[in-house]
Amino acid sequence: MATRILRAVPCDVRFPTSRTLAGSDAMNRDPDYSAAYVVLETDHPAGIAGHGLTFTIGRGTELCVDAIRLLSVHVVGRTLEDIAGDMAGFWRDLVGDSQLRWLGPEKGVVHLATAALVNAVWDLYAKLEGKPLWKLLADMPPERLVDCVDFRYIDDVLPRAAAVELLQAQLAGRSQRELEIRRDGYPAYTTSAGWLGYSDERISDLAREAIAAGFSHLKLKVGTSPEADLRRARLLRKAIGPEAHLMLDANQVWGVDEAIAAMRSLADVDPWWIEEPTSPDDVLGHQRIRSAIKPIRVATGEHVQNRVIFKQLLQSGAIDFCQVDSCRLGGVNEVLAVLLLAAKFGVPVCPHAGGVGLCEYVQHLAIFDYIAVSGSLRDRVCEYVDHLHEHFVDPAQVVRGRYVAPSRPGYSGEMKPESVRAYSYPEGSAWAAQAASM
Amino acid sequence: MATRILRAVPCDVRFPTSRTLAGSDAMNRDPDYSAAYVVLETDHPAGIAGHGLTFTIGRGTELCVDAIRLLSVHVVGRTLEDIAGDMAGFWRDLVGDSQLRWLGPEKGVVHLATAALVNAVWDLYAKLEGKPLWKLLADMPPERLVDCVDFRYIDDVLPRAAAVELLQAQLAGRSQRELEIRRDGYPAYTTSAGWLGYSDERISDLAREAIAAGFSHLKLKVGTSPEADLRRARLLRKAIGPEAHLMLDANQVWGVDEAIAAMRSLADVDPWWIEEPTSPDDVLGHQRIRSAIKPIRVATGEHVQNRVIFKQLLQSGAIDFCQVDSCRLGGVNEVLAVLLLAAKFGVPVCPHAGGVGLCEYVQHLAIFDYIAVSGSLRDRVCEYVDHLHEHFVDPAQVVRGRYVAPSRPGYSGEMKPESVRAYSYPEGSAWAAQAASM
Numbered sequence: 101m102a103t104r105i106l107r108a109v110p111c112d113v114r115f116p117t118s119r120t121l122a123g124s125d126a127m128n129r130d131p132d133y134s135a136a137y138v139v140l141e142t143d144h145p146a147g148i149a150g151h152g153l154t155f156t157i158g159r160g161t162e163l164c165v166d167a168i169r170l171l172s173v174h175v176v177g178r179t180l181e182d183i184a185g186d187m188a189g190f191w192r193d194l195v196g197d198s199q200l201r202w203l204g205p206e207k208g209v210v211h212l213a214t215a216a217l218v219n220a221v222w223d224l225y226a227k228l229e230g231k232p233l234w235k236l237l238a239d240m241p242p243e244r245l246v247d248c249v250d251f252r253y254i255d256d257v258l259p260r261a262a263a264v265e266l267l268q269a270q271l272a273g274r275s276q277r278e279l280e281i282r283r284d285g286y287p288a289y290t291t292s293a294g295w296l297g298y299s300d301e302r303i304s305d306l307a308r309e310a311i312a313a314g315f316s317h318l319k320l321k322v323g324t325s326p327e328a329d330l331r332r333a334r335l336l337r338k339a340i341g342p343e344a345h346l347m348l349d350a351n352q353v354w355g356v357d358e359a360i361a362a363m364r365s366l367a368d369v370d371p372w373w374i375e376e377p378t379s380p381d382d383v384l385g386h387q388r389i390r391s392a393i394k395p396i397r398v399a400t401g402e403h404v405q406n407r408v409i410f411k412q413l414l415q416s417g418a419i420d421f422c423q424v425d426s427c428r429l430g431g432v433n434e435v436l437a438v439l440l441l442a443a444k445f446g447v448p449v450c451p452h453a454g455g456v457g458l459c460e461y462v463q464h465l466a467i468f469d470y471i472a473v474s475g476s477l478r479d480r481v482c483e484y485v486d487h488l489h490e491h492f493v494d495p496a497q498v499v500r501g502r503y504v505a506p507s508r509p510g511y512s513g514e515m516k517p518e519s520v521r522a523y524s525y526p527e528g529s530a531w532a533a534q535a536a537s538m
Numbered sequence: 539m540a541t542r543i544l545r546a547v548p549c550d551v552r553f554p555t556s557r558t559l560a561g562s563d564a565m566n567r568d569p570d571y572s573a574a575y576v577v578l579e580t581d582h583p584a585g586i587a588g589h590g591l592t593f594t595i596g597r598g599t600e601l602c603v604d605a606i607r608l609l610s611v612h613v614v615g616r617t618l619e620d621i622a623g624d625m626a627g628f629w630r631d632l633v634g635d636s637q638l639r640w641l642g643p644e645k646g647v648v649h650l651a652t653a654a655l656v657n658a659v660w661d662l663y664a665k666l667e668g669k670p671l672w673k674l675l676a677d678m679p680p681e682r683l684v685d686c687v688d689f690r691y692i693d694d695v696l697p698r699a700a701a702v703e704l705l706q707a708q709l710a711g712r713s714q715r716e717l718e719i720r721r722d723g724y725p726a727y728t729t730s731a732g733w734l735g736y737s738d739e740r741i742s743d744l745a746r747e748a749i750a751a752g753f754s755h756l757k758l759k760v761g762t763s764p765e766a767d768l769r770r771a772r773l774l775r776k777a778i779g780p781e782a783h784l785m786l787d788a789n790q791v792w793g794v795d796e797a798i799a800a801m802r803s804l805a806d807v808d809p810w811w812i813e814e815p816t817s818p819d820d821v822l823g824h825q826r827i828r829s830a831i832k833p834i835r836v837a838t839g840e841h842v843q844n845r846v847i848f849k850q851l852l853q854s855g856a857i858d859f860c861q862v863d864s865c866r867l868g869g870v871n872e873v874l875a876v877l878l879l880a881a882k883f884g885v886p887v888c889p890h891a892g893g894v895g896l897c898e899y900v901q902h903l904a905i906f907d908y909i910a911v912s913g914s915l916r917d918r919v920c921e922y923v924d925h926l927h928e929h930f931v932d933p934a935q936v937v938r939g940r941y942v943a944p945s946r947p948g949y950s951g952e953m954k955p956e957s958v959r960a961y962s963y964p965e966g967s968a969w970a971a972q973a974a975s976m
Contacts, residue, residue: 127634127636127639128636128637128639128640129636130636130637131636131637131640132637156637156640156641157637157640158637159608159635159637159638160605160608160637160638160640160641160648162604163601163604163605163608163641163647163648164641166600166601166604167598167601167647170597170598170601196565197597198565198566198567198568198569199566199568199569199570199594199595199596199597199598200597200598201565201566202566202569202594202595202598203594203598203601203602203646203647203650204646205790205817205818205841206817206819207642207645207646207819207843208641208642208645208646208647208648208649209601209605209641209646209647209648210598210601210646210647211646212641251793252793252817253793253794253816253817253819253820253823254793255793255795256793256794256795256823256826352643355689355690355691355692355693355694356691356694357693357694378691379643379644379691379846380643381644381645381691381843381844381846381847382691382846382849382850383821383822383850384821384850384853384854385691385694385846385850388694403643405645405819406819408817408819408820408823409819411820412820412821412822412823415822416822
C-alpha cells in the first residue's frame with residue numbers, strides 16, 4: 101500500500117534565545133532561534149507523518165513558512181513511493197518551480213523552505229522504513245544514493261558515474277564502520293562555551309567544564325576587535341590547555357585582507373581552523389585567505405547556499421573543512437551531492453549545527469558520511485551546542501564528547517507537540533506572556 | 539526642511555503575461571510579470587513620495603511584499619536627508635538586519651525586497667532634488683558617489699581610494715557625454731522577437747520589424763534542444779542579415795560541459811554573446827566556458843545575486859559583459875558598486891531589462907555609467923522589451939533603437955495608480971475577472 105501525503109501543515113516556531121545571548125556572534129547579535137516547521141500528514145493507517153524544519157533566527161521565519169506553503173503543491177497529493185522512486189526528479193520539481201525559482205534560484209528564503217519540505221519527506225521515508233535516516237541511507241546501494249542527487253551544475257566536476265564509483269569503493273567497509281559508530285558514537289565539538297555575548301569568566305568556566313565532559317575540540321566566536329579577539333582566544337587556550345583543538349569563528353564580519361591580518365595576529369593561540377572568515381559567496385576570497393594563513397585551516401558552509409558554491413570552494417582548494425548545513429542546502433538530497441563532492445576532493449565534512457534541530461539532523465549526515473561516503477574520521481568533528489534539545493521527541497545525545505547514533509526511525513527533527521504549541525509565534529504561550537508583560 | 543518618511547506601503551502587483559507566452563524562456567516557461575511594489579509616503583508639503591519595486595514572475599511575489607514590510611523598519615521614521623547623509627550606512631542597516639540577514643545573506647527574497655526599498659528611497663531623493671536619477675548621480679562628485687557604496691567584501695579588489703580615482707578620471711568628460719546622451723539617447727537591443735514560446739514565423743516577422751525599427755542587436759532564447767536552437771538561430775540570422783548582432787540566451791539550463799558543446803554547434807550563426815550559459819552562481823564554470831568558446835563572448839547578471847559574485851566573475855575573467863539587474867542587486871547602491879568593479883576590469887555593462895519596470899530603471903543606470911563611470915559606449919547596449927510600459931507614469935521610450943534620456947524627476951519606477959489597482963493580486967479587477975471566469 102502506498103502512503104499518500106494529504107496535507108502539509110507549516111508552523112512558525114520561535115524560541116526567545118536573544119534574552120540570554122546564547123547564540124550571539126559578531127554578525128548575529130541577538131538571535132531568537134526559530135524554525136519554519138512543517139508536518140506532512142498522510143493516509144497511513146498508523147498515522148505516520150513526516151516532520152521537517154528549516155532553521156532561522158527570528159524575524160522573517162514567517163517568510164519561510166509562507167514559502168513552504170507555496171512549495172507544498174509539489175509534495176501534497178503524491179505518494180512517498182512515487183517520490184522515492186525518483187528522488188532527484190522530485191527535488192528538481194521543487195527547486196525548478198517555474199515561478200518561485202526566480203526568487204532564488206536555489207538560495208535564500210525559497211531554498212530554506214525547500215529544505216524543510218525535503219527534510220520532512222526523508223523523515224517520513226525513514227519512519228516508513230522503520231530506520232533512522234542514517235541507516236536508511238547507509239543501506240542504500242550506490243546507484244540508489246546517486247539517484248537522489250540532481251547533477252545539474254555539478255557534473256562537470258563530478259559526473260554521475262564517478263559518484264557511483266566513489267560510493268562503490270566504500271561498500272566493503274560499510275558494516276564494520278556501522279558497528280564502530282553504534283559502539284563509539286561520532287566525535288563532536290562544542291560551541292557552547294564561546295558565544296560572543298559571554299563574559300571572559302563565563303567562557304573560562306564553560307571551557308573547563310567542556311574539557312571535563314570529554315570534549316577535545318572547542319570553538320570561540322571572534323570578530324569584535326583584534327584586541328578583544330586575542331584576549332578571549334588566549335583565555336580559552338589557557339583554559340583548555342595546549343592539546344585541545346581551538347577553533348575560531350568570525351561569522352563573515354571580515355573582508356579578505358582583514359581576515360588575513362586578523363588571523364596572523366591570532367596565530368599565536370594555535371587555532372585549528374578559522375570559520376567563515378569572510379562572505380560565504382566569496383570562493384576566490386577564501387582561496388586567497390587559505391593560502392595566506394597556512395597552516396591555519398579554513399572552514400565554511402553554514403551559509404553556503406547550494407552545491408554550486410560548494411563545488412567551487414572544493415574544486416579551487418579554497419577550504420580545508422566543508423561545513424554542510426542540513427537546512428541551508430535544499431535538504432538531504434543536496435547534502436548528498438555535497439558529501440560526494442567533498443569526498444571526491446578529499447575534504448573532511450564537519451557539519452554545522454546548533455540552532456534548533458540542527459544537531460538532531462547533522463548527526464545522521466555525519467554518521468552516514470563516515471559509513472558510506474568518506475569512510476574516514478580523520479579531522480572530522482560534528483558541531484554540538486547544548487540547548488533546545490528538550491523540545492524534540494528524539495533529541496541528539498552527546499556522551500563523553502561523542503554523538504550517540506540515533507536508533508529511532510526517522511530524521512529526528514520531530515518536535516514535541518507541546519513545544520510547538522508553546523513557542524508558536526506569535527500566539528504561543530511563550531510569546532503571549534512576553535507581549536503581556538511589555 | 540527635512541522630509542520624513544512616514545509610511546512604507548507595499549503592494550503585490552501581477553500581470554497575467556503567461557497567457558501570451560511573452561517572456562517565456564527555457565527556464566521560465568510561464569512567467570506572470572510582477573512587482574513587489576512599495577510607496578514611501580512622506581510629510582512633504584507637495585505630497586512627494588518615493589516609488590520602488592522589485593521584479594518577480596508571479597507566485598511568491600507576496601514573499602517579497604512581506605519582506606519589504608519587515609525591512610521597512612529601517613526606512614520609516616527617517617528623513618531623506620539623514621539617509622542621504624550616510625547612504626552606505628543606510629544600505630548596511632538593511633542588509634545587516636540582525637535577524638533577517640540569516641535568510642540571505644544578501645540574496646534571494648530578502649535582497650529583492652531590499653532592492654525595492656532602496657530604489658524607492660532613490661526615487662524620492664531624485665524627486666526632491668528635481669532631477670531624473672541618472673542626472674542626480676551624474677552630478678555627484680566622486681567622493682559622494684563612493685560614499686553610497688558598501689565596500690565590505692569587495693575592497694580586496696577595489697579599495698575605496700581606487701574607486702574615487704576611477705571616477706575622477708572621468709570627471710573632465712562628464713558634461714560632453716551628458717550632452718551627447720541628451721541628443722542621441724543610449725543604444726538599446728531588443729529581446730521582443732525571440733521568446734521561446736513564439737513560433738518560427740512569428741520570430742522572423744518580429745525580427746524584420748525590429749531591424750526596420752532601427753535595432754542593430756537582437757536576442758534569441760535558446761536551450762530547448764540542439765536542433766531546435768540551431769534552426770531558430772539560423773532563422774533569426776537570416777531575417778536580420780549578417781551585419782546585425784545576434785545574441786543568444788540560455789537562461790541557465792545548461793551544465794558547464796553542455797554549454798560548451800551547445801555553443802560550439804551554435805557558433806555557425808556568429809553569436810555576439812551567449813547569456814546565462816549555466817548557473818549564475820558558477821564563477822569558475824563561466825570562466826571555463828568563456829575560454830572554451832572564444833571568440834563567442836559570455837554574458838551574465840540578471841540572476842547574479844550581489845556584488846560578491848560579480849566581483850569574482852570580473853576578477854577571474856569569467857565574463858565579457860556585465861548584465862547588472864536593478865532589482866536583483868540590492869538597489870542603486872549595490873549597482874554603483876558593480877559599475878565601479880566592471881569599470882576597474884574594463885568589462886562593458888549591458889544591463890538586464892524587460893519584465894516590469896526594469897527598462898524604466900536601467901536606462902538611468904546605463905546613462906549614468908556612460909557619463910560618469912565607464913565613459914565609453916563601446917560594446918554597450920541596454921536591453922529593451924516592449925511591453926507593460928503603459929503602466930508607468932514616466933515610461934521608458936526607445937526611438938530608432940535608442941533609449942531617450944528620461945527628463946522627469948525620479949527613478950521612473952512609479953506606476954499609474956489605476957494600474958496598481960487593476961493588477962493588485964489577488965483583489966485587482968484583472969485577477970478577479972479571471973477568477974470569476976474559471
